[in-house]
Amino acid sequence: MPKDALKGRDFIAITDVSRRELEALFETADYMQKHVKGGTDALKGRILCTLFFEPSTRTRLSFETAMLRLGGGVTGFADPSASRTVTGESLADTVRMADSYGNAIVLRHRIEGAARLASQVAQVPIINAGDGTQHHPTQTLTDLYTIRKEFGTVDGTSIAILGDLKHTRSASSLCLGLTHFKDVSLFLVSPEQLRTKDEVKDLMKAARLNFVETDDVEKVIPQVDALYVTRVQKERITPEEYEKARGSYIITAKMLKRAKDKMIVMHHLPRIEEIPLEVDYTRHARYFEQAANGLPVRMSLLSHLVE
Amino acid sequence: MPKDALKGRDFIAITDVSRRELEALFETADYMQKHVKGGTDALKGRILCTLFFEPSTRTRLSFETAMLRLGGGVTGFADPSASRTVTGESLADTVRMADSYGNAIVLRHRIEGAARLASQVAQVPIINAGDGTQHHPTQTLTDLYTIRKEFGTVDGTSIAILGDLKHTRSASSLCLGLTHFKDVSLFLVSPEQLRTKDEVKDLMKAARLNFVETDDVEKVIPQVDALYVTRVQKERITPEEYEKARGSYIITAKMLKRAKDKMIVMHHLPRIEEIPLEVDYTRHARYFEQAANGLPVRMSLLSHLVE
Amino acid sequence: MPKDALKGRDFIAITDVSRRELEALFETADYMQKHVKGGTDALKGRILCTLFFEPSTRTRLSFETAMLRLGGGVTGFADPSASRTVTGESLADTVRMADSYGNAIVLRHRIEGAARLASQVAQVPIINAGDGTQHHPTQTLTDLYTIRKEFGTVDGTSIAILGDLKHTRSASSLCLGLTHFKDVSLFLVSPEQLRTKDEVKDLMKAARLNFVETDDVEKVIPQVDALYVTRVQKERITPEEYEKARGSYIITAKMLKRAKDKMIVMHHLPRIEEIPLEVDYTRHARYFEQAANGLPVRMSLLSHLVE
Numbered sequence: 001m002p003k004d005a006l007k008g009r010d011f012i013a014i015t016d017v018s019r020r021e022l023e024a025l026f027e028t029a030d031y032m033q034k035h036v037k038g039g040t041d042a043l044k045g046r047i048l049c050t051l052f053f054e055p056s057t058r059t060r061l062s063f064e065t066a067m068l069r070l071g072g073g074v075t076g077f078a079d080p081s082a083s084r085t086v087t088g089e090s091l092a093d094t095v096r097m098a099d100s101y102g103n104a105i106v107l108r109h110r111i112e113g114a115a116r117l118a119s120q121v122a123q124v125p126i127i128n129a130g131d132g133t134q135h136h137p138t139q140t141l142t143d144l145y146t147i148r149k150e151f152g153t154v155d156g157t158s159i160a161i162l163g164d165l166k167h168t169r170s171a172s173s174l175c176l177g178l179t180h181f182k183d184v185s186l187f188l189v190s191p192e193q194l195r196t197k198d199e200v201k202d203l204m205k206a207a208r209l210n211f212v213e214t215d216d217v218e219k220v221i222p223q224v225d226a227l228y229v230t231r232v233q234k235e236r237i238t239p240e241e242y243e244k245a246r247g248s249y250i251i252t253a254k255m256l257k258r259a260k261d262k263m264i265v266m267h268h269l270p271r272i273e274e275i276p277l278e279v280d281y282t283r284h285a286r287y288f289e290q291a292a293n294g295l296p297v298r299m300s301l302l303s304h305l306v307e
Numbered sequence: 308m309p310k311d312a313l314k315g316r317d318f319i320a321i322t323d324v325s326r327r328e329l330e331a332l333f334e335t336a337d338y339m340q341k342h343v344k345g346g347t348d349a350l351k352g353r354i355l356c357t358l359f360f361e362p363s364t365r366t367r368l369s370f371e372t373a374m375l376r377l378g379g380g381v382t383g384f385a386d387p388s389a390s391r392t393v394t395g396e397s398l399a400d401t402v403r404m405a406d407s408y409g410n411a412i413v414l415r416h417r418i419e420g421a422a423r424l425a426s427q428v429a430q431v432p433i434i435n436a437g438d439g440t441q442h443h444p445t446q447t448l449t450d451l452y453t454i455r456k457e458f459g460t461v462d463g464t465s466i467a468i469l470g471d472l473k474h475t476r477s478a479s480s481l482c483l484g485l486t487h488f489k490d491v492s493l494f495l496v497s498p499e500q501l502r503t504k505d506e507v508k509d510l511m512k513a514a515r516l517n518f519v520e521t522d523d524v525e526k527v528i529p530q531v532d533a534l535y536v537t538r539v540q541k542e543r544i545t546p547e548e549y550e551k552a553r554g555s556y557i558i559t560a561k562m563l564k565r566a567k568d569k570m571i572v573m574h575h576l577p578r579i580e581e582i583p584l585e586v587d588y589t590r591h592a593r594y595f596e597q598a599a600n601g602l603p604v605r606m607s608l609l610s611h612l613v614e
Numbered sequence: 615m616p617k618d619a620l621k622g623r624d625f626i627a628i629t630d631v632s633r634r635e636l637e638a639l640f641e642t643a644d645y646m647q648k649h650v651k652g653g654t655d656a657l658k659g660r661i662l663c664t665l666f667f668e669p670s671t672r673t674r675l676s677f678e679t680a681m682l683r684l685g686g687g688v689t690g691f692a693d694p695s696a697s698r699t700v701t702g703e704s705l706a707d708t709v710r711m712a713d714s715y716g717n718a719i720v721l722r723h724r725i726e727g728a729a730r731l732a733s734q735v736a737q738v739p740i741i742n743a744g745d746g747t748q749h750h751p752t753q754t755l756t757d758l759y760t761i762r763k764e765f766g767t768v769d770g771t772s773i774a775i776l777g778d779l780k781h782t783r784s785a786s787s788l789c790l791g792l793t794h795f796k797d798v799s800l801f802l803v804s805p806e807q808l809r810t811k812d813e814v815k816d817l818m819k820a821a822r823l824n825f826v827e828t829d830d831v832e833k834v835i836p837q838v839d840a841l842y843v844t845r846v847q848k849e850r851i852t853p854e855e856y857e858k859a860r861g862s863y864i865i866t867a868k869m870l871k872r873a874k875d876k877m878i879v880m881h882h883l884p885r886i887e888e889i890p891l892e893v894d895y896t897r898h899a900r901y902f903e904q905a906a907n908g909l910p911v912r913m914s915l916l917s918h919l920v921e
Binding site: 352353354356380382383384395396400401403404405407408409410 | 671672675682688884885886906909
């Protein structure tokens with residue numbers, strides 16, 4: 001595939017790219033690994049506008065670092081409060097401004113569909129750094145890249161996603177990301193009230209991705225290659241449910257004793273209490289590597305999309 | 308005029324430069340148009356300090372982008388809350404710090420005269436990114452450039468400025484900017500209580516700029532080449548005045564039907580409700596182009612001022 | 615000493631470096647003076663991560679400018695409020711993120727020992743930009759450099775540190791910094807309740823640095839080469855103590871009449887009322903030069919530490 005196929009494109013959902021394009025992105029990420037501490041001049045003279053209507057230090061810093069490592073420049077805002085004057089302004093007008101200044105726009109927003117709307121207004125590529133509860137495609141790209149690095153491929157792996165599957169955009173976005181691959185077994189482990197949304201399940205069914213919903217994490221752990229942990233927030237469920245869920249959704253080193261030898265524990269970070277520090281010292285912990293993978297993956301993406 | 312005439316100078320008010328210097332700035336802005344998406348190395352190794360004591364995302368991002376496109380670097384703060392530790396400090400001390408670090412300082416401040424004070428303290432050029440209620444010279448440079456681009460020259464044009472002419476610094480600053488040009492007809496359209504300040508009117512009279520004050524926007528629209536819209540804020544006038552003003556100071560597509568064919572609608576943005584979305588689709592809307600012009604204009608200014 | 619001796623090292627306390635290393639840092643700072651307005655390409659392709667859990671405009675801007683002047687890039691956050699999403703996260707996890715993105719990390723934190731903890735987690739150099747109440751080694755490096763520039767050496771000088779010596783980290787850190795030098799006479803001038811902490815005094819005793827504690831600033835002024843002023847905050851002492859202290863801890867031009875001819879007044883800035891503006895115009899004021907010295911000193915430090 002010529003690199004040009006992605007040039008100038010938006011990246012709003014992980015399903016916006018084909019399997020072949022995904023593989024091209026992964027291969028460029030492999031190449032970028034060599035440049036994560038040094039940098040290149042690939043995007044010299046180009047500017048990335050980072051519009052974070054919702055703050056996210058990790059995602060923003062990884063994008064900024066990626067752009068700087070490619071020799072480009074960065075401007076934008078980190079936080080809606082630091083851009084009070086645009087709060088009354090429509091999203092479209094703010095995006096038009098950034099469109100006239102930058103060569104690409106990274107957008108994060110609380111509202112579902114914000115990035116898609118932005119892409120209809122802007123000429124330059126829009127990259128969705130998370131919007132609403134379903135899409136966070138660069139996180140998913142990083143997650144899939146991490147699994148691929150560990151097992152050679154995502155095809156044929158067995159994955160569990162754990163926690164608040166209803167509200168966590170990284171979880172829904174990973175579900176969608178897995179539809180690109182063959183023979184994946186997916187376990188969706190959550191309290192009853194926090195199950196994956198129907199629209200996401202419908203898309204998985206349409207793509208013939210096999211998934212099982214359960215609330216029994218203990219039973220799932222021995223069966224999977226990767227355990228993707230997200231947090232269950234107290235305020236999202238009833239106190240009784242929470243007490244019941246709490247024990248199951250904190251992954252201890254003891255629980256991991258029954259895991260496969262090569263099973264990896266993933267997390268989009270920041271974690272609070274759902275993965276205790278003791279797990280960091282097990283052979284399963286892969287969330288710090290996963291976070292580090294965000295850099296070459298975003299370097300790859302920017303180098304493909306930005307003109 | 309040799310480029311050097313502006314080198315090292317401050318830019319506090321639009322009247323700080325001569326007509327010839329204005330034209331030189333516009334010509335360089337024309338040239339910079341070619342570099343707005345690519346960039347040059349003109350200011351490589353130079354650093355711009357952005358001190359935004361009052362937040363302004365648009366102005367800040369356009370300055371940062373301009374400096375980065377010229378190959379320079381940027382540091383500073385976007386917001387007084389992000390610089391809590393300097394709040395107790397005098398403006399002069401903060402400016403002295405930036406003076407010793409950067410090659411030029413961009414300053415925005417709520418207080419009238421803040422930029423002038425800064426220029427008395429600093430060795431490096433101070434650029435006023437808006438202070439008090441009268442001066443916003445880089446906005447005015449952009450506005451004048453937009454009119455010139457549309458009509459070939461600002462001389463001889465007929466301009467209306469509409470809205471809160473008392474408190475809107477872009478409005479007062481444009482009045483001052485128009486004193487540089489010949490045969491301009493200026494209509495100042497506002498509610499009685501929000502008229503242009505006497506000191507601004509005195510300066511226009513001294514420069515023999517003809518202006519008419521009115522509150523009848525309907526009558527003015529057919530006569531002008533450019534309609535510059537600003538917002539009337541509810542809290543600034545009495546409820547009765549507001550109800551009366553509201554209808555007149557929201558510019559609808561219908562009102563524009565009686566405008567000249569080539570009349571342009573301008574706005575310093577962000578807009579809230581004073582220009583409805585429907586106007587975006589008329590042939591008159593020029594506010595997005597105006598915003599985009601802020602980039603080559605600021606690239607021009609920085610390239611002239613910074614040593 | 616080969617430059618490599620500092621390469622890759624952390625800089626958590628001023629006592630982390632030897633006297634020889636200090637001198638090497640000062641010599642490089644002398645060299646960097648030539649580049650403070652132009653810049654070099656020494657750290658091209660390198661990225662500095664600035665993690666300011668406690669805001670500090672001066673320190674942050676001087677680090678950012680230093681890195682940009684060395685040809686490198688900068689990312690990070692200025693303020694914990696701009697990084698809400700990491701607040702629940704452990705410091706170690708945030709540092710691990712920055713460790714995987716940047717080539718060095720600058721950290722500022724309210725909590726004692728935060729920088730040391732970070733250095734145990736990170737592979738890249740950690741530079742302490744102030745933590746707790748004792749350490750602010752880059753401020754001290756700047757302070758010592760300022761004294762050396764004025765008097766040729768720090769050895770044999772007589773120094774007074776004035777104000778809240780208990781809580782001001784720049785004061786404690788300077789005490790520690792002076793342990794590197796010979797024949798220094800140190801006067802610690804403070805209200806009874808705001809004396810230097812015992813642990814700092816113990817380290818000075820161990821290093822055989824002579825110091826005298828007093829609350830009589832008038833008596834000290836004629837004896838010293840440098841008067842280092844810090845602020846006494848009202849809320850830290852009793853109202854009676856404050857009223858008594860207030861007069862003594864505001865350094866007026868009149869008080870300086872009895873000073874040695876070449877005595878210099880220093881302050882880590884920002885100052886509030888402890889040094890009135892009138893002092894700026896005396897031959898003793900050196901705090902603005904001191905602030906400006908922060909840039910070549912930090913350029914020197916970064917060029918030595920970053921790989």
